[in-house]
Amino acid sequence: MAHKDEDKDGNSPEPLVSKGTAGESIDDLGLPVDDDVTVADDDASGVASAKGTTKGTTKGKTKGTASKGAASDAAATETGDVADDDAADAGLDEVPFELAEDNPSAEELPETGLVSEFVDVNRRQASWLVSNRESTTVMRSPLFLVTGAVIVLGILAALITGIVSASEEKSGTPSMAMVGVGEQAATYEQQLGVKITDAKDAQAAEKLVREGKVDAAFIQDPTGQAQPTIIALDKQPEVLLEKLAPKTEATLLNSPAVTDDIAKPVLWAMVVFSLLVVGTLGTALYQNLRLEKRNRITEIIAATIPPRASASGRITGMVTLTGVQLIIAVVVAELGLSITGKTALAFSMLPGLGWFALALLFTAWTVFALLVWASTVSGSKARKTFVTIIGILTVAGFMAPVIVGASGTVAKVLSWTPFTSPLGIAARFFGAPPQWWEGLVAVAIAALVAFIVHSLAGGAYVRSVLTGGGRGGKTVKMSKRAQKVAVGSAGASSADSKSDAAAKDSDADLESAAADSEDDSASASASDDETDPARATAAKATAEKASKVGEPKDSTASGSKSSASTSADDSDDEL
Amino acid sequence: MLTLKEISLSKGKRTYLDEVSFTAKAGRITAVVGTRSAGRTELVRVIMGLISPDEGTVELEDFELDYGDRQNFGYLPAERGGYPNMRVLDQIVYLARLHGITLGAAERNALTLLSRLELADRGYAPLKNLSGTEIARVDIAATLAADPDVVVIDDAFAGLDTQSTELVMSLLRAHAASGVPVLLATDNWEAAQAYADDVVVLNQGRISAAGSVEKLRGAVKYRVELTDAEAAAKSLEKRQGISDVTVLDTADNVLSFRAADAKSAAQTVAGLADVKSFESVRPTLAEQYKEAL
Structure with a gap:
């Protein structure tokens, strides 16, 4: 794809304006003129004014296509050149030579006053640009700031007030496994107010605890010499323990990292x-x-x-x-x-x-x-x-x-x-x-x-x-430019010659269609491309066909179809 | 040079675009005008690669465009708006940087454009604080800030008052003059006539006419009000073939005719009796096409 700053041969000119070397007037940058800035004399004032008004639209024309009003612009350009020269001369006493060299000359300045400095944006960089905008926008939003403050203050408040000491009590009847209680289980349940599950042995009771089927297990020492122990999984079964007299502590099978x-x-x-x-x-x-x-x-x-x-x-x-x-x-x-x-x-x-x-x-x-x-x-x-x-x-x-x-x-x-x-x-x-x-x-x-x-x-x-908001059309097939280039280069020799010929034919069609129209010569604009006589001759047959299709039609025939390839500038189609 | 070759687009029974072919030339402003449902928006979306056409190609400098080749196209859709809470300058810089322009260049261009659009003092305001016309100008600035290779604007004059339109169009004119095709889609026939170099008249997905504004507006007509228009018309018709005058019509004692130039028309009128008034009339684009469409 040819860039507009490239010449006909596809060569890019030198960068128009390098970063930081403002070639515009102060006004163009939208900055107020500083009070300290003084104008030396009337001539300088006039020159400065001319510079500000003409520079942006008349200079630095490096493109291959002619523009409108070139003649009138030329005069303005001249004035602008003088302005730049004067400005450059005036600044030489104060600005070091090296920096003065960096100032772009009038010819280098772009037509639009805009700088063209590009870098390749790959998918990751594009994604980053969007990501950066999203995050910075949200970070500036009051909601985000308030949320952040609430989180931090909440944590601090929890730490300071010791909120972590509160514990939740489990509701419902606690359950306990006992070894070999048999029919006495009902009696114990009545006495203690605890749901009792009979277990064959200590291992079975422990299994019940590990599976979470009971809150704790009451295990007696088989020798009868030691005190019975209460085991729980990973936390003290407070409600259960309160019902046992005297209150003891349970031995935890899994010690929690945090209580x-x-x-x-x-x-x-x-x-x-x-x-x-x-x-x-x-x-x-x-x-x-x-x-x-x-x-x-x-x-x-x-x-x-x-x-x-x-x-x-x-x-x-x-x-x-x-x-x-x-x-x-x-x-x-x-x-x-x-x-x-x-x-x-x-x-x-x-x-x-x-x-x-x-x-x-x-x-x-x-x-x-x-x-x-x-x-x-x-x-x-x-x-x-x-x-x-x-x-x-x-x-x-x-x-x-x-x-x-x-x-x-x-x-x-x-x-x-x-x-x-x-x-x-x-x-x-x-x-x-x-x-x-x-x-x-x-x-x-x-x-x-x-x-x-x-x-x-x-x-x-x-x-x-x-899909264009559902208004019509198919989904665009995503394809990478690299693939295209690869395919293009593979069949470059044949495809290029074909496409060149097709493009030339097409151009000739368009241009010769214009040549057929008598009115065109009067209304053709200054920037219209010249018709190549050879190409026009080669496409004569096509042009005749085009001119037939492009004949003026009755104004009431609104549905008439213009199927000819019509250049916006060249076609003579009418309703 | 942006060239569309036989673009067709349909969905179900509805045809949005039917073999649309034209060229938007570099250095010129091309307006695609049409009435409602003419297919302007679909055409613009096809150009921008947002919709894939059933048939046809979009080419830039004879290079057939594929998705991803439009990174430096400046595009502004219809019914647009920006980020209301984002600062104007940030917004322009952000959208420009997506095109690959460097941060420094984007910032500089944004300031330049805001200055030229008389919004220099609004750069640091959130977009929501701006008026409708100011927002419309910001949209234009955002479109141009990356110094695009092609400019495509749908509903180009939406939200712009007379003064803003002048500012915007002078900017687009300068951009076009730098060798860029500028394509505007609009239903504003008057504005298209005033500001575009070339016009493509789109009607129900088909091109009804295309050419330069000068050409499409047609030749100047002369209108003479006199006592007996019929008699005057007959006398002129007798001279047809001898003089360059062509009688167009007569109505309510007004004779309309076409002449080679104003001098010839004046000489013709001088030869007529009981002339009450004499004027030259040039039909506008809207008169030529809009009413017929």
Whole structure:
């Protein structure tokens, strides 16, 4: 594709204006003229004025195509040249020679006063540009700032007021396994107010505890010499213990990293944090996508960069902000715990928080991708349904693991399931820590789902943008320029000669059609290309045909079809 | 030179574009005018690669464009708007940078364009604080900030008042003069006539006429009001073949005729009796085509 700054041979001229070397007048840059600037004399004033008004539109014509009003512009250019020369001379005493050399000459200045300095924008860079805009826009929004402040203040408040000391009491009748109670179980139940399950032996009782079927197990020493022990899984069964006299402590089969009375409130705080972050950023993303669709910015962007890069940019922009908020929250929480003398707790929470952060990052990624997908759905009702489903999945997914608890098979499944994994894996690491790789599995699954949803959402976005808003037409087939170049170069010799011939024929057709029209010579503009006589002769037959089709038609024949290839400038077609 | 070759587009039973072929020449402003449902927007989207046509090609300098070849096309769709909460300057720079222009160049161009569009003092205001015409000018600035190789604007004069139109068109004229094809789609026939060099008249997806504005407007007609137009017409018709005068019609004692030039028309009128008034009339584009369409 020939750039307009290239000459006929396709050679690019020297850069028109280098960065930072303003060749325009101060007015052109939209800056007020400084009071300190003084005009030496009347001549200089006049010159400066001429410069400001003529320079932008008359100079630096390096293009191959002639422009209108060239003659009148020439005079103005001359004036502008004088202005530049004077300005350059005046500045030489003050500006070092090297810098003065950098000033572009009048001929180098572009017609439009605009600078053409380009870099190749690949898909990643395009995506980054969109991502950067998304994130900076959201970061400046009051909602985001308020959310960030609420998160940080919430964590600090929790630390300062000792909210972590509150514990939730389990409701309902506690249950306990006893070895060899047999028919006496009913008696014990009545006496203690505890549901008793008979177990064959100590191992069976322990199994019941591990499976979560009972809250604790009462195991007597077979020798009868030692005191009986109460075992529980990973937390003290407070309600049960209160019913036993004298009150004792249970022996925990799995010692939790974080005690339950601390873990529960922390997990709920993490739910609130997750919902705030994903909710705020997701809402901003969705609203922005709808705004772009409404205001047709989507079209402008899609015409400039690949739509898939645009979709990716939006998602990654929000994921970046999620990452920033996560880091801030984790750092504040850990530092806060350390400062308040709970360094041990800070350490024990670290694995849970780490896996939570990673899993949440990918879960947020999935949610954002789904929102991009939802924004492409046509029909407000369908769109609302889609968004509602995403909302329910997110809220339920974040809350479920905390409600279910950290132990048991369900908790294990939830810690690996998308949407529930961030809180699920955190809850398990706060409880009896599972194997380290279980956290990795949770994150890997979340990442895989995010990748798949991202791809699907990108595809949906591309289809939505390139079908022209459903007004007609097919989806544009995406193809890379590189492929085209490769194909083109493979059959360059034959294809080029063919296309050249076709282009010449086509041009000749258009031009000779114009030549056939008698009126054309009077109205032809100065910039019309000259008709090549040889080509015109070669295309004579075609031109005759074209001129027949292009004959003036009756003005009432509005439906008449003009199928001739008509140059906007050359055709004589009329209604 | 942007060339469209036999572009056809249909969906179901509806035909949006039917073998549309024309060339928007570098250095000239080409207006695609048409009534509602003429297919302007579809045409513009095809040019921009947003819709793939059923048939036909879009070429730039004899190079057939594929998706991705339009990175430095300046495009402004119809019914547009910007980011309301984003600052004007940021907005222009952002959209320009998507074209691949460097940050410094984008910023400089944005300032230059804002200055030329008399918006220099609005650069740091959020877009929502601007008036409708100011926003329309910002849109133009955003379109041109990357110094595009081709400019395509749908509904080109939307939101612009007279003064803004002058500013915008002078800018587009300068851009066209730098060797760029500028294509405007509009239903504003008067503006197209006033500002475009070439016009393509689109009617229900087909080209009804195409050519320079001068040519499409047709020749000057002369109208003479006199006591007996019929008699005058007959006397002129007798001289047909001898003089260069052609009688067009007579109505309500007004005789319309065409002459080679104003001098010849004046001489003709001087030979007529009881002339009450004499004027030259040149049909506008709208008169030539819009009413017929």
